[in-house]
Amino acid sequence: PKTPGSMIISYMTLRKILGFLGILLVPIMIIGTVAIDHSNHIEVSVSAYYYTSMRNALVGILCGMSLFLLSYHGYERIDSVISKLSGVFALGIAFFPTSPGDSKDDLVSILHYIFSGIFFALLSYMSVFLFTKSSGHKTKEKKERNRIYRVCGIIMAVSVICIPLDGIPAIHDKISFLKPTLIFETLALSSFGFSWLIKGEFLLRDKTE
DSSP: OOOHHHHHHHHHHHHHHHHHHHHHHHHHHHHHHHHSOOOOOOOOSSSGGSTTTTTHHHHHHHHHHHHHHHHHSSHHHHHHHHHHHHHHHHHHHHHHOOOOSSOOOOHHHHHHHHHHHHHHHHHHHHIIIITTOSSOOHHHHHHHHHHHHHHHHHHHHHHHHHGGGGGGGHHHHGGGGGOOOHHHHHHHHHHHHHHHHTTSSSSSSOOOO
16 A cells, blocks of 8 residues: 555654664663662563563563554555464563562463464564565665674574473572573563564665665
């Protein structure tokens, strides 16, 4: 459908905003706890910041991501379906928080991690298989963007696969001081954000003659 130029610009802006939210989520949580709670303690995961003064910011950012994903249509029906599912699971992450204790075997915590895994799996699929589509000639910039989309998608997938390893006692006891869950979540969120920044033409925009 024909769309006024102003609407196209607005759509690209929303993509950029989503990208920045993904990249800045973890830094906002860390800086926020330092500024508000006056604590230098870094939580073991992004989800753990739900039990700090940054709870509202965490839920707000997740809801903001969800709102955009729910309203995103893309070019084909599959784009819309995957995006809206991602938005639903983002809400699930926000409204089904992990438990504050070390035990994560309660129903709400289990749902939280299931929603998180599916959320990133869907975003990884979008980055690798949907963002790389082209309706015609691929420019040099488009080819470069596609490589970045695939790398971002792979990083998201690998990060999500690696997060459960921290739950294995033999592994957790040796690497817990590194905050591996937070590191992998940061990698996944940053990759998600970067792929959307590229999609929003913040970088590698096609050059016009």
